Amino acid sequence: MSDYRIHGETGEWEVVIGLEVHAQVVSNAKLFSGAATAFGAEPNTQVSLVDAAMPGMLPVPNRECIRQAVRTGMAIDAKINKWSRFDRKNYFYADLPQGYQISQLYHPLVGEGSVEVEPEGGSPRTIGVERIHVEQDAGKLMHDQHPTMSYVDLNRSGVALMEIVSKPDMRSPAEAGAYLRKLRAILRYVGSCDGNMEEGSMRADVNVSVRKPGDEFGTRTETKNVNSVRFVMNVIEHEARRQVELIESGGTVAQETRLYDPDRNVTRTLRSKEDAHDYRYFPDPDLLPLELDDAFLEECRKSIPELPDAKRKRYEMLGISAYNAGVLTAEVETAGWFDALLATDVDPKQASNWTVAELFGALNRTGATMATCPVSPAHAAELLKLVADGTISGSIAKTVFEKMLESGEPAGTIVEREGLKQTSDTGAIDAEIDKILSQNADKVADYKAGKQQLFGFFVGQTMKAMAGKANPGVVNERLRAKLG
Numbered sequence: 001m002s003d004y005r006i007h008g009e010t011g012e013w014e015v016v017i018g019l020e021v022h023a024q025v026v027s028n029a030k031l032f033s034g035a036a037t038a039f040g041a042e043p044n045t046q047v048s049l050v051d052a053a054m055p056g057m058l059p060v061p062n063r064e065c066i067r068q069a070v071r072t073g074m075a076i077d078a079k080i081n082k083w084s085r086f087d088r089k090n091y092f093y094a095d096l097p098q099g100y101q102i103s104q105l106y107h108p109l110v111g112e113g114s115v116e117v118e119p120e121g122g123s124p125r126t127i128g129v130e131r132i133h134v135e136q137d138a139g140k141l142m143h144d145q146h147p148t149m150s151y152v153d154l155n156r157s158g159v160a161l162m163e164i165v166s167k168p169d170m171r172s173p174a175e176a177g178a179y180l181r182k183l184r185a186i187l188r189y190v191g192s193c194d195g196n197m198e199e200g201s202m203r204a205d206v207n208v209s210v211r212k213p214g215d216e217f218g219t220r221t222e223t224k225n226v227n228s229v230r231f232v233m234n235v236i237e238h239e240a241r242r243q244v245e246l247i248e249s250g251g252t253v254a255q256e257t258r259l260y261d262p263d264r265n266v267t268r269t270l271r272s273k274e275d276a277h278d279y280r281y282f283p284d285p286d287l288l289p290l291e292l293d294d295a296f297l298e299e300c301r302k303s304i305p306e307l308p309d310a311k312r313k314r315y316e317m318l319g320i321s322a323y324n325a326g327v328l329t330a331e332v333e334t335a336g337w338f339d340a341l342l343a344t345d346v347d348p349k350q351a352s353n354w355t356v357a358e359l360f361g362a363l364n365r366t367g368a369t370m371a372t373c374p375v376s377p378a379h380a381a382e383l384l385k386l387v388a389d390g391t392i393s394g395s396i397a398k399t400v401f402e403k404m405l406e407s408g409e410p411a412g413t414i415v416e417r418e419g420l421k422q423t424s425d426t427g428a429i430d431a432e433i434d435k436i437l438s439q440n441a442d443k444v445a446d447y448k449a450g451k452q453q454l455f456g457f458f459v460g461q462t463m464k465a466m467a468g469k470a471n472p473g474v475v476n477e478r479l480r481a482k483l484g
């Protein structure tokens, strides 16, 4: 359990957090219409008559959207409900032409599941998921297009969302951050959501309450639509502190909906429970209940790829360090690239060290990402092989890698053209050693008089004279022979 605490005037307070994550389903078409879902299209160019709620239009569930939500449920080990139903959530707003959102209140598609997290500086924990239900997104109001009017863009109207509701199981900003990152990774591995928080494909409602350790849960507030992991962590810190100060000064926390202002890093009241909507939920009469058959579920299950936790364990079994395994499996693009490298005959441990140190270093320097990685797994494998079989030294490999990044050429071509092969030719190595020993007669005398640490100096000088291309093993052996 986390020992994160807010230190108040009356002692220590524990923070309780539950997250409701809205994740846009990856699908070419909307939840109940055939309209496209691509991000960034001109306003109102991806709107069918269903999405615009023209009278008499009927919704038809999109099999792919349901499939994605089921696959997501399976990926967090959740109970999949073979029978579920859509409900209408009724409210009026200018971005909602139907006058209701089709959602699932009473019988969600996915029931209880869980996500394993390893928060930074904390111990591993299992965070419960209460449910995942499927619902429509609303349109978007645009207030900055005209001096006296607001416009509405219905492109998002009807796009399928998964609402992933956690249990109130998190106890610190770090745990909430780790949960969101892990959930995002799982969704991206599965391919059910692109996880792009900047484009709004994933956003979180953050429920926070405080209590004295051991007490009952306190009253929570819900901060809506927070669109980055960092912001979610900020909201929790800020909101927990605000609640503690409020209670300690004699006030009570109102169950209310709040908004986060990232520019000022504060939350403020949006609406209180008193004016909370009565949504008059009822089963949507236009839609039959969803009934999933075994063949559909079997296909969904078969399509789930190896997930981050399993992949990480597999990497560790291959001798890869826990740290490297964690880094290499954190993002689906990285894991895909590294799996392709492993599929060649590289040594897993050597390959992981090189990838994390050299490749990631280069990506950081150049601002590239794994998705735009300029080096293919096959080219990386060739470079590693040249080091493993002694064709080039480790230090020359760094030079070769720099040139690979510049030209995109394979390592072998660069090594050949620039004559970078490591030499074990004792004739050439002996000749250099003789030169260095005669130029440094004083140091040779010191060495022979017992100054053992000078050996490294002779190795270094020889390697330098041979432009890093001498086989270090041979250099060591010849030096020992000559120095006696």
Ligand code: ADP
Binding pocket: 016, 017, 018, 019, 020, 165, 166, 167, 168, 169, 207, 208, 209, 217, 218, 219, 220
């Ligand atoms: P609602 O439907 O009103 O939003 P739910 O019971 O579905 O209420 O809870 C919504 C979210 O609030 C869930 O993620 C849940 O974990 C979280 N939650 C519930 N109670 C608390 C609490 N006391 N403190 C913090 N989070 C809570």
Ligand code: MG
Binding pocket: 020, 205, 222
């Ligand atoms: Mg809620």
